[in-house]
Amino acid sequence: MTWSERGPRGIAARIDYRMQDEWKARLRRGMRQAAEIYFAAGAERVAFASEIFPELRGAGDLDRIDEFTVRTGVTRFISAHVQGSCRMSLDAGSGVVDQDHRVHGLRNVFVVDASVMPTTASTHTMIPVMTLADRAAHAMLDRHA
Numbered sequence: 001m002t003w004s005e006r007g008p009r010g011i012a013a014r015i016d017y018r019m020q021d022e023w024k025a026r027l028r029r030g031m032r033q034a035a036e037i038y039f040a041a042g043a044e045r046v047a048f049a050s051e052i053f054p055e056l057r058g059a060g061d062l063d064r065i066d067e068f069t070v071r072t073g074v075t076r077f078i079s080a081h082v083q084g085s086c087r088m089s090l091d092a093g094s095g096v097v098d099q100d101h102r103v104h105g106l107r108n109v110f111v112v113d114a115s116v117m118p119t120t121a122s123t124h125t126m127i128p129v130m131t132l133a134d135r136a137a138h139a140m141l142d143r144h145a
Contacts, residue, residue, distance in 0.1 A: 024070045032065045049076040081125045086115040100139035101132070112136040 019027075035046045039059045047055035053068050069075060089095020092104035097116055103109040112133050114125045121128065 019070055027070060028065050028068055031068065032062055035062055035065065050074070081114050081121075083114040083117040083120045083125065086111045087118050088116045100143070101136040110136060110140065 031048060035056055036059070038046050039056075045055045045057055048068065050068070052074060056062065056064065086096035086103075087094070088097050088099060088101070090099060095104070097103055097111050101110045101112050101116060103111060112129075114121070114129050116132060117125075117128070
């Protein structure tokens, strides 16, 4: 990382990230495996997060993944943090887990991730999930003390 005097707040960070060839190969291998699974499950097309790489239209296109461009400004990397699918609620009719992260109706099954959030967060979920995990761990320990 380097620093410059430019930027709206005076000092700006510049992150220089260069993906190594080994990482590019791993990425393409993962893309290929995912596409194989999608096609085996019945997908007719598979598209990746690239505006210049055309979608795959069948298993016969898998070798094209070797040509997938991995370059700053061209390749986008995204991450999904699914939230709200196992909502927390005191009532089993309106949520999946109770306030201690225990699945309603099951004695020792707990859900401790972003899915217990009541709705999608507008910011990164790492700190809230760490907080939920800490809270859940304490509840489990207290229960078995």
